[in-house]
Amino acid sequence: MNILFDIGHPAHVHYFKFVIRALQKEGHHIYITARERYPVFELLEAYGLKYFNRGKGANSKIGKILNIFIIDYKLFRFAKKNKINLMVGFGSFYISHVAKFLGIPSIILDDTDNATFGQFLYRPFATKILSPESFSKDFGKKHKKFRSFMELSYLHPDYFSASPEFRKDIKLESDEKYTLIRFVSWNAHHDIGHKGITVENKINAVHRFSKYGKVFITSEGELPNELKKYEIKIEPHKMHDVIAGASLLFGESATMASEAAMLGVPAIFIDDDGRSYTNELQKRYGIVWNFTESVRDQQLAVEMGCSILSGKENSFTNTSSRIFSENINVTEYILNEIKESLK
Known part of the structure; x- marks a missing residue:
């Protein structure tokens, strides 16, 4: 069968890379369409996955709306030319439209509660919608939920084992402690209206955390001059x-906060909307702390970070093992759903 995966975000590469490899081994023909956004192409190339460049995204509201028609048309031509039998994506309303028009099934995965605009666009057209149990919305009969986190599609111990080799790349000693900070660009359609952490609090967080070890920053946007020396230079894959070796993950990325939790690393996530899965990781496992973007909450988040780094919080040694034992292997689940859709 000819199966198309649409990739719109670096995390989507990870969600589907082991699914794709398993399907290829079974003899299926895999096609990948990918958004031109760093480091999507870099990750696909690192994993030896060929792709079709479907173009860049748009930042303005009007641009995002126009882009729907442009990308729908590109994907329609690509899918028709390659005689696609099934389309799969994460929150990709584009493939739901194209698949419906072509009369083929589509599978949409989603764990982002506040992606209301995208959900409005894919819900009527998708054949099947898959989400973690923590997902707060219910889209009816076509919506199935599973007990797990999306990050276990690639950080499950069946697929991932951390390597310390990266320490040579960033000049870290084998036992040297560090904090990893993540800042996002707030350009996604579900980020409209968000501002994130203030420059003052970004600088404050770095200075405070530096008392407990080195600090590295990974950022989608340009950093203030004062923080540029902290930007990590590492290959995306x-x-x-890097996350697995950190003492703390702090920042504006829900995905990276969840990734840290899967790896037994405490995380602090700052976002006014929050996410159901990071709430679940706080309530059920006590390894993620959620804060709003208010200036007061940003300050409290930094204080909590210092508390974690100083060893005042509980140990997280066995947390990842508990997460693995209580949640399913998401790659296997997606594979089963794909096979069911191809019958």
């Missing part, structure tokens, strides 16, 4: 090794 090694980032999970």
Whole structure:
């Protein structure tokens, strides 16, 4: 069968890379369409996955709306030319439209509660919608939920084992402690209206955390001059090794906060909307702390970070093992759903 995966975000590469490899081994023909956004292409190339460049995204509201028609048309031509039998994506309303028009099934995965605009666009057209149990919305009969986190599609111990080799790349000693900070660009359609952490609090967080070890920053946007020396220089496919070795993950990325939790690393996530899965990781496992973007909450988040780094919080040694034992292997689940859709 000819199966198309649409990739719109670096995390989507990870969600589907082991699914794709398993399907290829079974003899299926895999096609990948990918958004031109760093480091999507870099990750696909690192994993030896060929792709079709479907173009860049848009930042303005009007641009995002126009882009729907442009990308729908590109994907329609690509899918028709390659005689696609099934389309799969994460929150990709584009493939739901194209698949419906072509009369083929589509599978949409989603764990982002506040992606209301995208959900409005894919819900009527998708054949099947898959989400973690923590997902707060219910889209009816076509919506199935599973007990797990999306990050276990690639950070499950069946697929990932952290390597310390990256330490040579960033000149870290084998036992040297560090904090990893993540800032996002706030350009996604579900980020409209968000501002994130203030420059003052970004600088404050770095200075405070530096008392407990080195600090590295990974940022989608340009950093203030005062923080540029902290920006990590590492190949994108090694980032999970970096997360696994950190003492703390702090920042504006829900995905990276969840990745850290899967790897037994405490995380602080700052976002006014929050996410159901990071709430679940706080309530059920006590390894993620959620804060709003208010200036007061940003300050409290930094204080909590210092508390974690000083050893005042509980140990997280066995947390990842508990997460693995209580949640399913998401790659296997997606594979089963794909096979069911191809019958």
